[in-house]
Amino acid sequence: MSQKFDVVVIGAGPGGYVAAIKAAQLGLTTACIEKYTDKEGKLALGGTCLNVGCIPSKALLDSSWKFHEAQDGFAIHGINHAGVTMDVAAMVGRKANIVKGLTSGVATLFKANGVTSLQGHGKLLAGKKVELTKPDGSVEVIEAEHVILASGSRPIDIPPAPVDNNVIVDSTGALEFQAVPKRLGVIGAGVIGLELGSVWSRLGAQVTVLEALDTFLMAADTAVSKEALKTLTKQGLDIKLGARVTGSKVNGEEVVVTYTDANGEQTITFDKLIVAVGRRPVTTDLLAADSGVTIDERGFIFVDDQCATSVPGVYAIGDVVRGMMLAHKASEEGIMVAERIKGHKAQMNYDLIPSVIYTHPEIAWVGKTEQALKAEGVEVNVGTFPFAASGRAMAANDTGGFVKVIADAKTDRVLGVHVIGPGAAELVQQGAIGMEFGTSAEDIGMMVFSHPTLSEALHEAALAVNGQAIHIANRKKR
Ligand code: FAD
Ligand code: AMP
Numbered sequence: 001m002s003q004k005f006d007v008v009v010i011g012a013g014p015g016g017y018v019a020a021i022k023a024a025q026l027g028l029t030t031a032c033i034e035k036y037t038d039k040e041g042k043l044a045l046g047g048t049c050l051n052v053g054c055i056p057s058k059a060l061l062d063s064s065w066k067f068h069e070a071q072d073g074f075a076i077h078g079i080n081h082a083g084v085t086m087d088v089a090a091m092v093g094r095k096a097n098i099v100k101g102l103t104s105g106v107a108t109l110f111k112a113n114g115v116t117s118l119q120g121h122g123k124l125l126a127g128k129k130v131e132l133t134k135p136d137g138s139v140e141v142i143e144a145e146h147v148i149l150a151s152g153s154r155p156i157d158i159p160p161a162p163v164d165n166n167v168i169v170d171s172t173g174a175l176e177f178q179a180v181p182k183r184l185g186v187i188g189a190g191v192i193g194l195e196l197g198s199v200w201s202r203l204g205a206q207v208t209v210l211e212a213l214d215t216f217l218m219a220a221d222t223a224v225s226k227e228a229l230k231t232l233t234k235q236g237l238d239i240k241l242g243a244r245v246t247g248s249k250v251n252g253e254e255v256v257v258t259y260t261d262a263n264g265e266q267t268i269t270f271d272k273l274i275v276a277v278g279r280r281p282v283t284t285d286l287l288a289a290d291s292g293v294t295i296d297e298r299g300f301i302f303v304d305d306q307c308a309t310s311v312p313g314v315y316a317i318g319d320v321v322r323g324m325m326l327a328h329k330a331s332e333e334g335i336m337v338a339e340r341i342k343g344h345k346a347q348m349n350y351d352l353i354p355s356v357i358y359t360h361p362e363i364a365w366v367g368k369t370e371q372a373l374k375a376e377g378v379e380v381n382v383g384t385f386p387f388a389a390s391g392r393a394m395a396a397n398d399t400g401g402f403v404k405v406i407a408d409a410k411t412d413r414v415l416g417v418h419v420i421g422p423g424a425a426e427l428v429q430q431g432a433i434g435m436e437f438g439t440s441a442e443d444i445g446m447m448v449f450s451h452p453t454l455s456e457a458l459h460e461a462a463l464a465v466n467g468q469a470i471h472i473a474n475r476k477k478r
Helices: 016-025 047-052 054-073 088-113 191-202 222-234 327-342 370-375 391-395 424-436 441-446 455-465
Strands: 004-010 030-034 116-119 121-124 129-133 139-149 153-155 183-187 206-210 238-240 244-251 254-261 264-270 272-275 279-281 314-316 355-357 362-367 380-386 402-408 414-421
Touching: 004 016, 004 121, 004 327, 016 030, 016 088, 016 139, 016 327, 047 054, 047 088, 054 088, 054 191, 088 116, 139 327, 183 191, 183 254, 183 264, 191 206, 191 272, 191 355, 206 264, 222 238, 222 362, 222 370, 222 402, 222 414, 254 272, 314 327, 355 424, 362 424, 370 380, 370 402, 370 414, 380 455, 391 455, 402 441, 402 455, 414 424, 414 455, 424 455, 441 455
Parallel strands: 004 030, 004 139, 030 116, 139 314, 183 206, 183 272, 206 238
Antiparallel strands: 121 129, 129 139, 153 279, 244 254, 254 264, 355 362, 362 414, 380 402, 402 414
16 A cells, blocks of 8 residues: 655755645644765755755855964954964864754654655656655655655756866865865856855965856845955955856866956866856656646746645745745745645745855845845935944954945835845844834834944944934935
8 A cells, every 4th residue: 555645745955854844743744755865875854955055065164264263363362373274174074064963953853743754766746646766776656635846956067167076066066175276266156156165265275266247246235246246355266257167178187267258268277166157956857747747947846926836736845946046945935835735824925035145254135135126216215334333343353344224215114134244144134024024224223232233233224224323424414
């Protein structure tokens, strides 16, 4: 007799594992299928995020920042020490331990919540049946009342720079370097390229980022992207905009990359090259020809606003569907879908998904940019507060960047919070909470903020929207 569940989830990334836990919490019998195994050949839950994405990249970003600080940032505090060295293998090993802890944590959560964990490849058949191909090659067909497709994404390959997992790597390979490359190339100045470029630059690599577009960080507010370009360049990242990679040739342990820019064709040689040109949805062998689920023109599974596919009872969430490729977006979609399956009303606010780039300073935003609002013809008031004027930032010797609050000129409702600076990711979340409840800039300005905190910069930026900042001269007078 085949197994039968209320809910079968395919993929145990932050979309799938959260959906499975939520469904089980709601009293639905739930199974989650995952095929990914770690280097020891063991099933590893958590998807891209825990295994080769958010968490390992942040582990390396934190380690490399500490090294950078130990080298260049301690003397100003009066801490004098010489001969700081970096043990790359130990750094990468620490990262692996964190990954192991978290992925096994998901297995524990599955047990605690009664989610049945199934190892193997899942494929949706017609009639909400799921074919499970187990690691030993045997096949089982599982019946489901509801199916959630959460197969995620994988790095995009580009023909001019095929990944060989030695000299040319993707983001996964860039988390595993065993030594600091002397000359490191990065194709793509997106979030992943900038984060991984920063890691190895802080450890001593000479990093060149080749970006085809002329505009840097197009999705960010222009004031933020300008500041980011200035700061990252000062840190040593050579960011070449308008540089489209057209070819590469690996010669032993180095690669000669060809790119075109405004001056024509150029070549540059690297010891390692990271291809970070984006990610594509994973739908390979996921859907039987007669499953009925449709794919949109960009290769994503087609879903409505609440993640229902074209087949009743089948949902899709996370990186495999439209929208931002972010772990927190995937997880919230997972919760929304589980609630919906249970029959509850559920929706998520796609307008308030925060974005974060974990460079130093961090870059984060929620809501709309000033340029987007202006293009829509919305009149806005803007308040900005630089961390250079923040006592807490000064105490920490971390004064780069600013908080920018954008409010509707007519209603004062906050429409965007943009931060580049220390603690940006956490500060933007405060903006997101306020915006979810329809806060005005005045509301934030009237709240009491602890002193001294970085959060005071948000307070002051909100005050500055209406010309009421205390700790900087107001551009706009009341
Ligand atoms: P995934 O995490 O990709 O999980 C999908 C899972 O499904 C995988 O484990 C896969 O093995 C499995 N699977 C696929 N097909 C099948 C099948 N047929 N049968 C069985 N199993 C299957 N996002 C952030 O929000 N913050 C960050 O800081 C951040 N940093 C990142 C850094 C890097 C280097 C990378 C690469 C990504 C980063 N991301 C970050 C993006 C984030 O990892 C993804 O948005 C997130 O993992 C998507 O979740 P998901 O559940 O949709 O898919
Ligand atoms: P993201 O999608 O945010 O990960 O960013 C990927 C970046 O890679 C985008 O800004 C693209 O413009 C850039 N990109 C894509 N193909 C190339 C290429 N051949 N050469 C240089 N940059 C590229």
